[in-house]
Amino acid sequence: MTDPKADVAIVGGGILGLAHAYHAAKRGKSVVVFERDVKAQGASVRNFGMIWPVGQPPGEMHHMALHSREVWVEVLKSSGLPYFPTGSLHVAYRKDEFAVLEEFRDKAPSLGYDCELLDVDGVLSRSNAVRAEGLLGGLWSPTELTVDPRLVIARLPEYLSSEFGVRFQFGTAVREIDLPRIVTGTGVWRANRVIVCSGHDFETLYPELFTESGLDRCKLQMMRTVRQPDGWRLGPSLAAGLTLRFYASFAVCENLRALRERIAHQTPEYDRWVIHGLVSQTADGELTLGDSHEYGKAVDIFDKAEIDELMMGYLKTFLQAPSLEIAQHWHGVYSKHPEKPFVLTEPAEGVRVVTGVGGSGMTLSFGLAERVIKLMGI
DSSP states (O other): OOOOEEEEEEEOOSHHHHHHHHHHHHTTOOEEEEESSSSOOSGGGSSOOEEOGGGSOTTHHHHHHHHHHHHHHHHHHHHTOOOBOOOEEEEEOSHHHHHHHHHHHHHHHHHTOOOEEEOHHHHHHHOSSBOOTTOOEEEEESOOEEOOHHHHHHHHHHHHHHHHOOEEEETOOEEEEETTEEEETTEEEEEEEEEEOOGGGGGGTOHHHHHHHTOEEEEEEEEEEOOOOTTOOOOSEEEOGGGGGTSGGGGGOTTHHHHHHHHHHHOHHHHHTTOOOEEEEOTTSOEEEEOOOEESSSOOOSOOHHHHHHHHHHHTTTBOOSOOOEEEEEEEEEEEOSSOSOEEEEEETTEEEEEOBGGGHHHHHHHHHHHHHHHTTO
16 A cells, blocks of 8 residues: 655644645645644644734834735635724833833834834723723734634634645654654654644754754743623734833833833742733633743643732733633643744755744744745745
């Protein structure tokens, strides 16, 4: 019996794997995707669903994020999957927070960011989910959009299969890659190129490469509320002062130092767990809330009630919604390099490992995948 074949094999059915499958298949290549679980359930479904160019550092990564957003819109429109191009709001309640936003607004045009500094009335006119008490203003950016990651990751395979003939092998772990042979738990396939997009799990295929890569693991805790009443929408996804010290885009601001020092002195618990406040909304109306960051090779499988309480306490300082009753708690794990925005390696001819995008997987996915596909000459 002849082994099944494909031009390109993708290992990993998360957003990076799906994005690579899309670009390869769009170029007329036959594609197979191997996902070890019966459905993708890693970091790609355990996030906010935010495509967030405003958080990327200026230059190459910001340009990649903007292009990725363009492809996202193309795919979402073609597939009929819901999305919300509602932009983002970073709200400020402290003078040092507003000073960072003012400085970023001033520098944004020369760095390629499209944003506007709003006063209190401007913020409240764009969102009914922001608390007015103590509000000083906010930074509005139109480039961000939101998807429901659980819905999108579950249904994109159907679209890729019906539109481009991509084959999916769920519940199929890849055990060995020795091109053209790909040995799985259910049989042998043959392919000309392989792209491994299995996050930190690529360690099972290339343990030495993982050790040498310098990658770390990051665990984040998140929550989701019950469904909000029909007709109530969050509007722009929300962020606040703690977030300004997290995203690389704001590192251009000299005023960020004072903000960091104040947080470290007054609320060191936020730094201990690297907490910042983000809010997005799903297609069904729930609010996704978070998040925290714990770094280390060994991931603590037990979640901490203290972290959830700290996050919820902070979120309530700027978020108002019909219901903040929590329906779900969970944690996600992603790989992150301490210096590089992503890790791209070639363990063998015709094989690439693409990982280490940190918390930017949704944002960079389609842009990064297109770059890799072109680099491999696919």
